[in-house]
Amino acid sequence: MNALANLSSHIARSPGDPKIVRSGPSSLSGADRLARALGWFSIGLGIVEVIAPGAITRTLGLQGKESLVRAYGVREIASAIPTLSFDKQVGLVSRVAGDLLDVATLAPALRPENPKRDNAAIAMALIAGITLLDIAAVTAVSATHSAGKGRRRDYSDRSGFPKGKEASRGLARESFQTPRDMRADLAPRPRLEAIEG
Amino acid sequence: MRALVWHGKEDIRCDTVSDPEIEDARDAIIKVTSCAICGSDLHLFHNLVPAMLPGDIMGHESMGEVVEVGSGARHTLKKGDRVVIPFTITCGECEQCRRQNFSVCERSNRKKFLADKVFGHATAGLFGYSHLTGGYPGGQAEYLRVPFADSTHVKVPDGIPDDKLLFLSDILPTGWQAAVQCDIQPRDTVAIWGCGPVGQMAIRSAILLGAEQVVAIDCLPERLSMAEAAGATTIDFLNESVIERLNEITGGKGPEKCIDAIGTESHVTLSQPDTVLDRAKQMMLLENDRPHALREMIYVCRPAGVISIVGVYTGLVDKLPMGMAMNKGLTFRMAQTHVARWTDDLLRLIEDDEIDPSFVITHKADLADGPEMYRTFRDKQDSCIKVVLNP
Numbered sequence: 304m305n306a307l308a309n310l311s312s313h314i315a316r317s318p319g320d321p322k323i324v325r326s327g328p329s330s331l332s333g334a335d336r337l338a339r340a341l342g343w344f345s346i347g348l349g350i351v352e353v354i355a356p357g358a359i360t361r362t363l364g365l366q367g368k369e370s371l372v373r374a375y376g377v378r379e380i381a382s383a384i385p386t387l388s389f390d391k392q393v394g395l396v397s398r399v400a401g402d403l404l405d406v407a408t409l410a411p412a413l414r415p416e417n418p419k420r421d422n423a424a425i426a427m428a429l430i431a432g433i434t435l436l437d438i439a440a441v442t443a444v445s446a447t448h449s450a451g452k453g454r455r456r457d458y459s460d461r462s463g464f465p466k467g468k469e470a471s472r473g474l475a476r477e478s479f480q481t482p483r484d485m486r487a488d489l490a491p492r493p494r495l496e497a498i499e500g
Numbered sequence: 501m502r503a504l505v506w507h508g509k510e511d512i513r514c515d516t517v518s519d520p521e522i523e524d525a526r527d528a529i530i531k532v533t534s535c536a537i538c539g540s541d542l543h544l545f546h547n548l549v550p551a552m553l554p555g556d557i558m559g560h561e562s563m564g565e566v567v568e569v570g571s572g573a574r575h576t577l578k579k580g581d582r583v584v585i586p587f588t589i590t591c592g593e594c595e596q597c598r599r600q601n602f603s604v605c606e607r608s609n610r611k612k613f614l615a616d617k618v619f620g621h622a623t624a625g626l627f628g629y630s631h632l633t634g635g636y637p638g639g640q641a642e643y644l645r646v647p648f649a650d651s652t653h654v655k656v657p658d659g660i661p662d663d664k665l666l667f668l669s670d671i672l673p674t675g676w677q678a679a680v681q682c683d684i685q686p687r688d689t690v691a692i693w694g695c696g697p698v699g700q701m702a703i704r705s706a707i708l709l710g711a712e713q714v715v716a717i718d719c720l721p722e723r724l725s726m727a728e729a730a731g732a733t734t735i736d737f738l739n740e741s742v743i744e745r746l747n748e749i750t751g752g753k754g755p756e757k758c759i760d761a762i763g764t765e766s767h768v769t770l771s772q773p774d775t776v777l778d779r780a781k782q783m784m785l786l787e788n789d790r791p792h793a794l795r796e797m798i799y800v801c802r803p804a805g806v807i808s809i810v811g812v813y814t815g816l817v818d819k820l821p822m823g824m825a826m827n828k829g830l831t832f833r834m835a836q837t838h839v840a841r842w843t844d845d846l847l848r849l850i851e852d853d854e855i856d857p858s859f860v861i862t863h864k865a866d867l868a869d870g871p872e873m874y875r876t877f878r879d880k881q882d883s884c885i886k887v888v889l890n891p
């Protein structure tokens with residue numbers, strides 16, 4: 304415990320460092336925030352599906368599909384990981400695919416003979432809403448972070464050599480020597496050159 | 501003052517914060533006139549570097565004017581001096597500083613206890629680069645407190661614009677050290693993975709140091725065009741095989757010298773399946789870094805060649821072919837840059853018009869636009885290669 308307390312005190316900011324007086328706008332866009340919310344929703348739903356699949360199947364009239372619900376829980380958590388990362392598109396696309404699987408799995412529960420049909424209908428409406436949010440998030444995140452945004456430019460006029468690139472080759476060799484501790488090329492060059500003529 | 505503050509993953513804000521104050525006799529305060537966003541700032545933006553705290557001020561490439569000097573720094577600095585601030589904080593007195601191994605200064609990391617636990621031994625304090633390297637507030641701000649200011653500065657003359665001098669703080673000496681570590685000989689082919697700002701500086705450095713041939717590897721047309729502008733042969737790894745092209749260029753022998761200017765975030769593409777696996781493991785915290793470029797250079801480097809690593813790695817890497825490296829007798833050289841070791845030579849190159857580092861600047865903006873510029877730079881939008889911010 305002492306070691307932990309010691310470690311955390313070393314991560315803390317030093318007292319003299321500047322402190323925030325007023326916070327400005329974030330680099331996170333609305334699309335990023337939506338993706339993040341969906342990622343955390345995935346984690347929550349996934350945990351419930353893994354821990355209590357029986358409660359879900361009973362509520363929806365899908366008894367006997369507990370293993371499938373648990374597997375879907377694992378899928379939810381797996382798609383949350385990239386959704387919460389900076390590769391959100393991958394996670395969000397996998398969420399949309401998961402939504403379609405959920406719809407296909409829930410559809411039989413809407414049959415008239417299911418006594419929990421009303422619950423299943425509510426669940427279906429929720430999934431439809433989440434699917435729309437997922438699609439909106441994929442679209443917005445892709446648009447916000449597309450590398451194609453803005454002008455494509457050519458920098459072939461930027462050599463960085465005011466004296467020209469040919470005149471610059473080896474220019475620094477005249478005045479600079481590799482320090483002894485960074486010499487790496489210790490091969491006996493004169494002998495090599497003699498061999499190669 | 502205004503400063504770019506880290507609030508969490510992908511969440512940078514231009515906040516109003518309290519002004520920095522002199523805390524130690526060796527401190528100085530500078531009024532920042534120019535600062536830049538570095539590629540390694542994106543590792544913080546992505547929360548890949550441990551020990552960041554919400555409220556930490558970003559930035560380790562900055563320059564400005566001295567406005568306040570502690571009593572212990574007055575022998576080398578005075579109000580009004582124009583200075584570039586190296587990203588590595590150096591005491592100038594410890595054994596490593598005396599050996600000019602400035603990036604492993606033994607005294608400047610004020611979170612030494614934490615760094616000792618994580619790295620085995622603490623390395624130098626860095627500006628705006630997590631509490632592992634001291635948790636010092638960074639220079640993407642209007643003012644910056646410089647600890648050990650008497651030795652942590654490069655005095656620069658008036659009459660040369662900020663844009664030519666700013667990169668003495670990091671990317672120019674980093675690219676230079678990448679090339680110096682290769683000990684370039686006139687017959688060498690130097691292959692450089694990554695044509696971001698550090699890669700571009702490494703290309704120019706390798707040419708200035710006399711490499712016969714420089715090969716630049718990337719997938720973004722604008723970056724490749726900038727590499728070609730300096731005289732590099734280019735390889736677009738999305739459209740051609742890096743291994744085949746390098747072997748073709750070198751008569752099947754492979755490049756003598758390979759430079760890793762990418763580090764932890766190799767490009768992820770389905771055509772290189774190991775990059776997808778690395779990304780998946782990184783997301784699940786099973787691996788810290790994505791070392792595809794490093795694997796590739798170990799494979800293609802000429803036996804008895806040199807691999808120079810200046811791209812930032814953060815922790816553990818998987819599936820590194822050490823057997824291949826050992827049997828080929830490769831030499832590995834790597835470090836955070838010993839900035840102060842090179843700045844005299846590099847300042848002279850700038851003054852003599854042998855290099856103009858401002859070629860790399862593609863975007864300039866006000867500090868308030870910093871959060872948006874982080875996104876633009878990360879997403880490679882608008883052909884962005886280097887952003888300079890003016891507070």
